[in-house]
Amino acid sequence: MKYKSIYIKFVLALGSCFMSLFANAQQLETLINEALENNPEIQKFELQYKRASEKVNEVNTIPNTEFGVGYFVSEPETRTGAQRFKVSVKQMLPWFGAITSRQDYVTALADAKYEDIVIAKRKLMASVSQSYYNLYANRAKQQVISENIKLLETYETMALTSVEVGKASAVDVLRLQMRQNDLQQLKDVLQQQFLAEQTNFNNLLNRDNKTKISVVDSLTIPLEDFEITSENLSVHPELLKFDKLYQSVEKLELLNQKESSPMIGFGLDYINVEERPDMSFSDNGKDIIMPMLSVSIPIFNKKYKSVTKQNELEQQEINYQKQERLNSLKTLLDKAINDRISARISHETATKNLKQAKDAEQILIKSYETGTIDFNDVLDIQELQLKFQINQIEAVKKYYIQSTIINYLIQ
Numbered sequence: 001m002k003y004k005s006i007y008i009k010f011v012l013a014l015g016s017c018f019m020s021l022f023a024n025a026q027q028l029e030t031l032i033n034e035a036l037e038n039n040p041e042i043q044k045f046e047l048q049y050k051r052a053s054e055k056v057n058e059v060n061t062i063p064n065t066e067f068g069v070g071y072f073v074s075e076p077e078t079r080t081g082a083q084r085f086k087v088s089v090k091q092m093l094p095w096f097g098a099i100t101s102r103q104d105y106v107t108a109l110a111d112a113k114y115e116d117i118v119i120a121k122r123k124l125m126a127s128v129s130q131s132y133y134n135l136y137a138n139r140a141k142q143q144v145i146s147e148n149i150k151l152l153e154t155y156e157t158m159a160l161t162s163v164e165v166g167k168a169s170a171v172d173v174l175r176l177q178m179r180q181n182d183l184q185q186l187k188d189v190l191q192q193q194f195l196a197e198q199t200n201f202n203n204l205l206n207r208d209n210k211t212k213i214s215v216v217d218s219l220t221i222p223l224e225d226f227e228i229t230s231e232n233l234s235v236h237p238e239l240l241k242f243d244k245l246y247q248s249v250e251k252l253e254l255l256n257q258k259e260s261s262p263m264i265g266f267g268l269d270y271i272n273v274e275e276r277p278d279m280s281f282s283d284n285g286k287d288i289i290m291p292m293l294s295v296s297i298p299i300f301n302k303k304y305k306s307v308t309k310q311n312e313l314e315q316q317e318i319n320y321q322k323q324e325r326l327n328s329l330k331t332l333l334d335k336a337i338n339d340r341i342s343a344r345i346s347h348e349t350a351t352k353n354l355k356q357a358k359d360a361e362q363i364l365i366k367s368y369e370t371g372t373i374d375f376n377d378v379l380d381i382q383e384l385q386l387k388f389q390i391n392q393i394e395a396v397k398k399y400y401i402q403s404t405i406i407n408y409l410i411q
Contacts, residue, residue, distance in 0.1 A: 049114050236410075268291055
């Protein structure tokens with residue numbers, strides 16, 4: 001539910017017009033939720049987190065209880081009788097708080113592992129969105145190419161009429177036909193690229209590669225960009241993971257201090273004694289019961305001091321890694337913001353140019369009515385129109401992809 005709310009916030013920020021366009025298509029929100037539920041990488045990280053959490057039960061134990069049985073091959077004689085066999089039991093106990101420290105350390109590792117799930121889900125949401133926008137752009141390009149092919153067919157009919165009255169040559173007709181062939185080839189190539197991207201999209205959702213994807217017919221850049229709160233970058237999951245790792249090293253050091261403390265052992269020995277047949281006294285054949293107390297002290301062990309030094313170095317390394325990643329995320333955010341601004345500028349320029357190209361087209365049509373049309377100009381204007389239409393589509397795609405990156409970084 002957390003990830004769903006994040007995405008809804010992002011989509012609403014893009015503008016209400018964007019949501020309304022999903023009325024007759026698969027909603028991107030629904031597709032993202034499907035990916036979050038079915039993607040094997042997410043499931044992999046969730047299992048890793050569960051396995052890490054289960055380790056708490058593994059470490060919540062004391063050392064094994066030791067049992068021993070001995071039989072005297074050569075029975076030692078004592079005042080009370082011959083000793084026949086010996087049974088012993090011993091239990092070592094870690095220093096006070098050692099087990100709790102071990103649990104805290106394993107829990108801290110599990111918390112760090114949980115951030116992998118959060119990061120993977122954010123990346124998956126971004127990947128699904130970006131793939132969807134690629135599919136939209138591809139389909140939109142195919143649509144405008146189809147429209148341009150129909151336009152060229154209209155021009156071809158006009159050229160044939162002009163040839164009949166001697167105001168155009170057959171070469172003009174052939175050039176228009178060759179242009180149609182080029183556009184048809186481009187459309188066919190785009191269709192193959194669409195199928196390849198569709199396979200990628202379906203793999204993200206872990207479903208059959210041939211499942212058809214329905215995308216919106218058109219997307220527009222909203223009048224205003226959604227608010228960017230760069231402060232949120234400091235609590236990005238990729239950075240929070242370093243904080244969790246740092247905390248886990250702190251817990252490890254506490255555990256190291258506990259393990260460097262003595263261990264206390266409690267035990268009990270039982271020795272069976274056989275009665276002496278030639279004597280009679282009160283302790284004759286009395287078995288021996290001996291309680292025992294032991295202490296394990298790491299007097300000559302430098303291991304724990306070395307672990308402390310290693311932990312200090314690891315914490316320094318984690319801090320540097322976090323700062324390095326923070327700098328990378330800042331760069332990525334700044335680039336995405338600037339690229340989104342560039343996309344808006346490109347879209348505005350393409351829109352202006354397209355309007356002027358259509359105005360030029362109307363002038364050419366009037367020239368046809370007066371019998372002075374130049375079909376070389378027709379091809380030039382048609383090519384420019386297609387270029388500007390493609391630029392519009394690319395600008396829209398770039399805008400939404402950069403918005404997806406921004407959303408990944410700050411939401």
